[in-house]
Amino acid sequence: MDKFLSNLQVEGDGRLVPATEDELMEVESLLIDDRCGMHIDADPGQTVGCISNEGSSSWMAHLESLEGLSQPKSKKVDPDKLNGRLEYIEEMLQKVKEEERLHIACGSPDCSSACVIVDSQCSDPHDKLLHIDEKLQSEIPLQEPVPSLAPSLRQSNLNQSGSVGELVAGGSPLSVTTKPDFSILKGEICLDNLSIKELHETFKATFGRETTVKDKQWLKRRISMGLTNSCAASTNFLIKDNKFAKKGNEEGCNGMYGSFAKDPSIVNQKGLPTCLVGQLDYHKVVPERRLENHNIDDYSGSDDHKNEQGAAKRVRKPTKRYIEEFSEVESKESSGRLLNLAKNSGHGLISPKSHVRLVRNVSSGGRTVVTRLDSLGGSGIQVPCVSRVRRSRPRKNFMALLKFNPSGMGMAATLVKKALDDHSFPPNDGNENRVLKASSTPEHVHHLFVGMPEKGKQFSVMSAVGLGNNMEMKMNSSGDSDDNVVTVPTSKGGVRRKHHRAWTLSEVMKLVEGVSRYGAGRWSEIKRLFFASYSYRTSVDLKDKWRNLLKASFTQTPPDTGMNSRKNTGAMPIPTPILLKVRELAEMQAQAPPNLSSTKVAGSTRKIVNEKQTGFL
């Protein structure tokens, strides 16, 4: 699914074109920033994206603005254009579906389940979309909840009216916490079909208090939000806009968000569609007190009826609320409960301590949730985003890689290697990483060690490194042959590689391992066996790198030359353990500079090594 976005980009004319990842980022921010638009869930496993609105005006307005037709007072939109969009959306869905199929076909763990929910409010002939979604869902296999850190886009949909559908990300079910009384919410409940009275009951069941609000829309929305907020994140309820359906465990969604907001009918005092408010200078609109009050009221959940009544009629600042909910759930989700809602400052009606920080990072369970202060239309709204660990394509098969190594030692090294990959190393382009929840993996490492006594010493270093880390292992795709080595013609007629590919720790460790096994000098062998998939690493490169490693290991490590602890060059700092290992190997193979220790042993060691290592150096 994530591939979908990462590979496609929407051209102005609606075509889908390949996009680079950087472009993807931009697109994502754009989408996120767009108040009328969608939030894109960049977190693979568990988060939730949400978009929604109950009507069409915002979306339409969005379209209009996109097409340069923005007319604040008008809610009309050219049906043709809308249809065009719809077609496009359908096309996207098809693509997504295909992607999904592909993922499934190749057994990629990447296809985490995702559900897409379409705004059901408008019973339109375009049920196709919905069907696609359902099909899509049903095609998603029940997979192990292997959370990937890959950016993952849950898709979004539009119904005919143009309202943006909701996004729901699937993930592993969470423990159920307290939730409201759902006794009256058996099975599937479509809020749309409920009368005001029923809605009131539902409201009561949801919030534990009564309301006198007569506005159906408002009630539905409130209930949606309430349910979403309090329990959906930990239950198996699927929320289709105003419709709650119980879902199977496997498909349990971590969290869902009811429509948060832009009621089409709601217009602010200036008569502008809500959406457009955001597109204009927001500051000019916000100061109006009632607007702000409303937001607070709406969020507090304990406002009085008068306010409630009025609230439905006033403008809402959607994103903020949504963001807060998002953050809240996000927090609960990962570490129980922490942090209060960071309310937007600017209206003194919230408790002072609640808006101390506008930007915060919540790190929990190895996952980092970052919220950034985003200038959505200048409103200073907090937008959740997820730190990206991986920006490239997903990896392929993990086991394949492991099998690749001739010995257990190799495996261990490989594992550790991957663990280290995450740290302070540039993402290797050709070496896509897929993160694997590794809490369980260390055992494997140990395991591997059992069978290889002699080499144990060498690799204990590496294992230590690996175990020390939070063990987020990554795997190398078995074939990264896809890297087109970009070369640039040099003035002298030759060609030279354009980009120096930074050595990944992963690669370094491969190299080290290779040298340890075959001895320094047999670069082509090492190349063939350890870097088969790295088309851009030549044997000469390996040699050069090794040379550098040697230098590094012997200069910096033992005596700690003047500027010891890493001159924080953006360059990758080679972890000491690896350096130690390099040095060890070097000494063993008599590559050590004569001046430094080991000179005495050099001769004999070398001989031994040579004999042991197929006898040639």
Next chain:
DNA sequence: TTTAGGG
């Protein structure tokens, strides 16, 4: 072609 070593 592959290694080794200098640039």
Next chain:
DNA sequence: CCCTAAA
């Protein structure tokens, strides 16, 4: 990384 001598 590149270039090249030497094997």
